[in-house]
Amino acid sequence: MTEMVHGAIPARASEPVLPRWWRTIDKWSLTCIFILFGMGLLLALAASVPLATRNGLPQFYYVERQMFFGGMAMVAMVSISMMSPDMVRRLGVMGFLVAFLALILLPVAGTDFGKGAVRWYSLGFASFQPSEFLKPGFMIVTGWLMASSQEVNGPPGKRISFALLIVIAGFLSMQPDFGQTALILFGWSVIYFVGGAPMVLIATFIGAIVFAGTLFYESSEHFARRIDGFLNPELDPRTQLGYATNAIIEGGFFGVGVGEGQVKWSLPDAHTDFIIAVAAEEYGLILVLCIIALYATVVVRSLFRLMRERDPFIRLAGTGLACIFGVQAMINMGVAVRLLPAKGMTLPFVSYGGSSVIAAGITVGMLLALTRSRPQGEIGDILFNKRGR
Known part of the structure; x- marks a missing residue:
């Protein structure tokens, strides 16, 4: 843990892969992710047992599956974090193309599992949600395109990435999946802003989003029902939001005790979208604050x-990855405490879900790879040299 005390140590070119990886990786962020995954397993023991009982499955069915898929996610995260930025870019582009094709084919071959939104492919033993894997790939592609557009005689990367954004947002809205649409729009906007977007264009883009939201509210009953439920001052205690809000209130600062919570018996999504309500009820505000601190540590x-970072691609793509990771966690917890409309979004590494946890592992693996220390001067060196001339 030398870096935690003395800071990052540049890699030596002659070092083997594993020592070089350990020397250059952000160990604080890596540790936070492993802790979050451990907390997710702990909460799965509490939240998923009632669901397994109701479905006539073995008590620890969902816990075992989370351990299996989470183990795959940890392996993917560590493996990807060892890659060079060029390899991350290639992986991101290939992953984006595969996920984008899967997204396009969803209306033909996808299923809704009775939830009213065609977002998944049924694989028999598991399900696959393309939008989860599309997010990290799109951040890499967007960062690459916008960085290339800054080069002399470079391609019109900003316009190409914007066209891709519109197409992706259209397919996601058709499902409908407005939560993932909003997250991808946010990630693209952050990269565009960091890449030097004019404020006039940013204001225009925000206006277009507001207009699109109004249009969807008028034309989509699903979207309107979510917004109306959020704006309604009267909260129905028999809804998922009602159960979650009551559980958070009951938990107080220190919780009602391990295994003593009741919300897991009432909420069908207690192990996924509302896992933070289970944490708040059984372990109290203390654990919730610890979870928030872990996410904040990774992002900050x-x-x-x-x-x-001097490389524009690394700076832009990494910023997009960090922001979608942090904002997804913020949205999930914001919905549970009724600060945001219901979105149907998981809490990375904590909520149950095969696609979500593996995609989170890929996202953070790419982020860790791009934020590794490299033997280079920092961007500030360039600025100071220019001023000194």
Whole structure:
């Protein structure tokens, strides 16, 4: 844990892969992710047992599946974090193309599992949600295109990425999946802003989003029902939001005790979208604050490292990855405490879900790879040299 005390140590070119990886990786962020995954397994023991009982499955059915898929996610995260930025870019582009094709074919071959939104492919033993894997790939592609557009005689990367954004948002809205649509729009906007977008264009883009939201509210009953439920001052205690809100209130600062919570018996999505309500009820505000601190540590440390990065692709793509990771966690917890409309979004590494946890592992693996220390001068060196001339 040398870096935690003395800071990052540049890699030596002659070092083997594993020592070089350990020397250059952000160990604080890596540790936070493993802790989050451990907390997810702990909460799965509490939240998923009632669901397994109701479905006539073995008590620890969902816990065992989370351990299996989570183990795959950890392996993917560590493996990807060892890659060079060029390899990350290639992986991101290939992953994006595969996920984008899967997204396009969803209306033909996808299923809704009775939830009213065609978002998944049924594989028999598991399900696959393309939008989860599309997010990290799109951040890599967007960062690459916008970085290329800054080169002399470079391609019109901003316009190409914007066209891709519109197409992706259209397919996601058709499902409908407005939560993932909003997250991808946010990630693209952050990269565009960091890449030097004019404020006039940003204001125009925000206006277009507001207009599109109004249009969807008028034309989509699903979207309107979510917004109306959020704006309604009267909260129905028999809804998922009602159960979650009551559980958070009951938990107080220190919780009602391990295994003593009741919300897991009432909420069908207690192990996924509303896992934070289970944490708040049984372990109290203390655990919730610890979870928030872990996410914040990963995002803030990553952004600080990226601020010192000279390579435009690494800086842009890494910022997009860090922001969608942090904002997804914020949306999930914001919905549970009724600060945001219901979105149907998981809490990365904590909520149950095969696609979501593996995609989170890929996202963070790419982020860790891009934020590794490299033997280069920092971006500030360029600025100071220019001023000194």
